[in-house]
Amino acid sequence: MTRVRAVALSTAVLFLAGCSVPLPTPQPDALPAAMPPALSVEQAEDIVAEVSASLADADAALSVDVPGPRVTGPAATIRSFQYLLVTAGLADALTVIPSGAQTLVLPTTDEWPRTVMVVTEPPEDLQAPLLLTLVQTEPRAPYQLWSWVRLFPGVKTPGLAQPELGSAPVEPDAPELAVSPTDVLAQYVDVLTNRDASPYAAAFTADPLRQGIAQTKDAFVAVVGANGTLTETYQPDEAGTYSMATADGGAIVVGTVRTVTTITLVDSTLKIGDQTAAILGTDTLKSSLAITWLSVVAFEVPPAGSDAPIQVLGAEHSRIQVTGS
């Protein structure tokens, strides 16, 4: 009997031992050959919505110093000045930034900073859609609105990769472009400065921003005339550039240009217009006027080896500082 029991017991033990399953071990997916976008479309849409909501809160608060945690860089600078304008009585100074996105350009990267570009739905005022640039500078930082530009009418936006595939971020000195982003900005500044005399004039298509800057300067020059001096300088802003690759190997490059207009009056007065006057509190200046402009410009840069000109897709041109007396 005991023998039978022993046999039965050992059989059961062996049986149970045979039944035991080894512990499962983690078997993560292999790192994909092609880097996936760092954000899903849903995440990006959520981020755009959050930025819009945050901006709306800031707009409501009109806090000049802090346009909200979701705005940074040129966008924050411009927005702050717009708050000043609103405070000064120009209620329509605020640029409306739609919360809906019609095109997402998502970065394929696991590094920082990360850039997301968004083409918004057309604003309600029937203006052109905006190209937003959102930047996450570090892992624990949120995506922030770095800039927005108004797309020029009639501009044909470049082909972009599907957001599910993502677009590669482009370094400021990327060699795979016909012109590196940094150089693009420099050349554009040269064109602004030297106009048609610039060797790069032909490299850029004509665009409303360039025309507008030239016309404004010419107008000031005409006003000031011999009663003073007017100088205007252009330089790439230290804010730098952010670029995202396009489907054809080119890139969308967003950079900023700082324009400083200085007018010195000699025994004369200068009547100034709406925004400047609102900020200064007077429309008549007796000695000097200094205006700092910040221009955010979006370029479409062809890939290396292409002879196509650089197209200016859109821009936002705003005063950011006005002094005068």
Next chain:
Amino acid sequence: MLCALGAVALGLGIASATVWRPSDTLVAQAQGAPGTSLLVTDPGVLDLAADEVTVRASATSGTVVIALGRSADVDAWVGDDAYTRVTGLAGWHVLATEKVAASAPEAGDPAADAAGDPAADPAAVPDPAAEPDSAAVPDPAAEPDPAADAAPDPAGSDLWVHEASGERAATLELTRQDGRWSVLVAATAGGVPSVALEWPQVVTTPWLVPGVVVGSLLLLIGIAWWVLILVAGRRLARAAAAPVPQPAALTPAEPALPLTRRQMRELEEARSRHKPHDREAVLARFPMLVPGPKAPDEGQQGQQGRERRGRHSGVEADRHGSDDVRAPQAVAVARPPGDRTRGRHGAAAPAASASEQSGSSRSEQTRGAPASGRPAGGLLGRLRRRPADTRAPAPTAPVEPVGAAPAPPLFTTQRAGTPAASADAWRRTWGLTGADSTQDSVTTAATPTEEPPQAPPHRRRPDGSER
């Protein structure tokens, strides 16, 4: 044994699907390493056991945040902070963890430590956590970042795909998706978080049906076997119980006597050997009571006939003996009480001889004395089974008075006076007649009138004696 095996198999089969049924979920837990308020799962851990996982996190105080992000993002978010890394399963219910020490630069360490010390104090935790800005700002030496690092809060980061948070506990249900994903658990108050991953499991009970079927079969077989054994045992017990001596003469509850014909024959022959002698002795003692005229002759004849007829004579002899009522009656009555054994044998002689003598005319005789046949047989059977020296109980009651007064008063039944009745009584008293050893014979002996009249025609032994 078979029953036990069957019951065990049945029980095991059922238990495998009930008590021992594997859990519908696989739950593995882990506690964050001391000094870490962050816990990160390795890629692949979340879908370790199933595509769906429920992450439960808890902390002793403050808000717990669970966030799902790409593994690279989670790692980047944690950055240089110390954290606990869940690398897999250490057991079926334990997650394997390893502590990753902070790799912050030297500037960060003192600040983190300084901030970590108050964070370790439970009472002090809520205040800095509630007002991180005020805690960071007043201290000019500390950067805001290190202060925040003391209990970093991942809540709200754009990196997370899913996120959940709660006071001291949080739950996040996730479904596997392609890619490498990790969960970040953070105890924002600075405590050590614990986490439990719960995967649903497909539970099969492969042993239920086989166990139940085999167990039931074994059980049934065992029961059937048992029943068989029981029946056989009862038979044996009955056979064994039969020889128990009867306490009272006329009311034995004896079972049927399983005497074989052969036994009976042998017994009969053995008895018949004494018949002439007994009969002579009886006759010598009680010459006046010699019954029928032919009795002696028949005795001789019977002896011869018995030898001649051999095997089948026993039964008939008994029957006829029982039927033959004439002479023995007086013998029984007259016999002295002290001579029972001899008397018994002696009495048998006339009966046997009578039966032999009337062998050719059996039918008439049986017809003539129908009631007496069977009961006598039963009595005979009982007496036979008794050892030879037991003179005891059976005849006592009737016999004692007989010894005192040889008169009929011994049998006070209504049939006492009749020849048949007296013959009956005689046979009953001495057990000399009837191979029909039925159980009820004794009872009927006490009340002969109840004997069914149709019994006598039997030529063969009733069932009771056939065993």
